[in-house]
Amino acid sequence: MLKAAKVIALKDLRIELRSRVVLNQILPFVVVVLIIFAFAFSKYPTLLVTVAPGLYWVATLFSSLLALQRSFSLETENGAKDALILYGLDPAGIYVGKVFAVLVEMVVLEVFLTLGIVLLYSVHLHELVDLAFTGLIGTLGILAVGVTFSAMTSASKAKETILPLLLLPVVAPVLLSGTKAWENEIAGKAGLGDPWVGLLILFAAAFLSLGTLTFGSVLEE
Amino acid sequence: MKHGRQVVKVEEVTVLLGGFPALARCSFDVYEGEIVLIAGSNGSGKTTLLKLCAGVCGFRDGAAKVFGIDLRHSRSEVRRHVGYVGHASLLYNELTVTENLKFIASCLDIPQDKAFSYAKEFGISGALLSQLVGTLSAGQRKRVSLASAFSRECELLLLDEPHASLDQDGKELLEIASVRFKELGKSVVVASHEFERMLILSDRRYRMDSGQVFSE
Numbered sequence: 001m002l003k004a005a006k007v008i009a010l011k012d013l014r015i016e017l018r019s020r021v022v023l024n025q026i027l028p029f030v031v032v033v034l035i036i037f038a039f040a041f042s043k044y045p046t047l048l049v050t051v052a053p054g055l056y057w058v059a060t061l062f063s064s065l066l067a068l069q070r071s072f073s074l075e076t077e078n079g080a081k082d083a084l085i086l087y088g089l090d091p092a093g094i095y096v097g098k099v100f101a102v103l104v105e106m107v108v109l110e111v112f113l114t115l116g117i118v119l120l121y122s123v124h125l126h127e128l129v130d131l132a133f134t135g136l137i138g139t140l141g142i143l144a145v146g147v148t149f150s151a152m153t154s155a156s157k158a159k160e161t162i163l164p165l166l167l168l169p170v171v172a173p174v175l176l177s178g179t180k181a182w183e184n185e186i187a188g189k190a191g192l193g194d195p196w197v198g199l200l201i202l203f204a205a206a207f208l209s210l211g212t213l214t215f216g217s218v219l220e221e
Numbered sequence: 222m223k224h225g226r227q228v229v230k231v232e233e234v235t236v237l238l239g240g241f242p243a244l245a246r247c248s249f250d251v252y253e254g255e256i257v258l259i260a261g262s263n264g265s266g267k268t269t270l271l272k273l274c275a276g277v278c279g280f281r282d283g284a285a286k287v288f289g290i291d292l293r294h295s296r297s298e299v300r301r302h303v304g305y306v307g308h309a310s311l312l313y314n315e316l317t318v319t320e321n322l323k324f325i326a327s328c329l330d331i332p333q334d335k336a337f338s339y340a341k342e343f344g345i346s347g348a349l350l351s352q353l354v355g356t357l358s359a360g361q362r363k364r365v366s367l368a369s370a371f372s373r374e375c376e377l378l379l380l381d382e383p384h385a386s387l388d389q390d391g392k393e394l395l396e397i398a399s400v401r402f403k404e405l406g407k408s409v410v411v412a413s414h415e416f417e418r419m420l421i422l423s424d425r426r427y428r429m430d431s432g433q434v435f436s437e
Contacts, residue, residue: 079310
């Protein structure tokens with residue numbers, strides 16, 4: 001499984017390094033979202049500080065959708081998904097490789113997103129390690145579900161609309177837990193022992209296990 | 222002309238695609254060390270038959286075995302023994318030819334040198350190797366696909382319209398590689414409109430019409 005995961009992740013990251021879709025297309029989208037909210041709430045700067053954790057997770061969720069769609073559009077182009085099946089790669093390895101590659105891309109995006117929140121919303125971040133861990137585990141939860149759903153919808157003509165419709169309700173707990181955990185960490189009320197962080201870990205572990213077990217059937221469909 | 226052991230055995234198989242019978246009680250077989258030609262008009266079911274044999278698509282009724290492995294229960298096992306070239310190139314446009322070949326070699330666990338030597342045999346070498354696949358012509362992409370399929374350590378090659386997009390030189394290289402593959406005791410199934418071209422090379426011929434196979 002690990003060999004297949006490595007091959008897929010390296011391939012996806014190499015394509016991203018060359019095409020720079022995340023940096024040239026998704027990052028500008030995230031920046032625009034942050035700026036729009038900054039304008040919308042410009043009369044209420046304290047409100048921006050209050051809602052910043054929620055905005056961070058909404059922006060993360062939307063940019064994850066774009067990154068996931070990009071990741072599977074690579075496989076539908078030229079029938080490459082059929083090739084992965086024909087090559088006999090371990091489906092669990094393909095799943096883990098895809099999750100890892102999009103996670104790396106999202107980590108880069110979230111660094112810029114965090115900087116944007118600090119600069120545009122004047123949010124003071126103290127517990128950086130805790131916030132980074134929460135961001136990482138929450139994103140992993142979103143991608144654990146998202147990679148499976150992207151593979152399911154990648155052959156559909158209406159994949160751009162079906163994927164959000166499927167994914168957003170399922171990952172709502174990540175949005176809620178991530179926002180609460182960030183609020184607590186920014187306020188210095190709780191660290192990694194926060195129950196909301198625990199919920200994020202549980203969510204990511206459950207859906208990673210489920211995805212690893214079911215991805216073979218998803219690819220075959 | 223039938224040789225050795227039976228490699229593919231399809232009996233009375235029906236495949237439904239969106240409720241439409243792409244294959245209707247179709248029977249077909251391939252033996253070790255032969256080149257089998259399948260001819261037929263567009264929509265006659267050639268691609269579906271090859272995908273069935275490759276373990277890519279399932280079936281509803283009948284029985285199908287490849288290398289004695291039941292396709293109803295062990296499609297993934299069958300795929301390890303089969304190479305397939307379809308209409309799509311199965312390549313990544315945003316990787317170079319070299320990167321694609323290295324990726325395929327890693328996936329299949331075959332030496333990279335082997336993939337590159339087949340690529341050279343199909344006329345893909347030098348500056349072409351460092352070109353992005355997305356910038357290649359359709360014929361060049363087909364050559365890379367064929368090279369990667371031939372470089373597999375497989376016993377059965379399924380080629381769906383392999384002549385499409387190839388120039389005269391490419392078609393000759395394909396035929397040379399097919400004959401060499403056959404001489405190793407391996408089998409090749411070719412679905413092609415270029416019936417006359419393949420007629421001389423093929424050991425047996427089938428014709429498909431409305432999802433049914435007729436032996437010639």
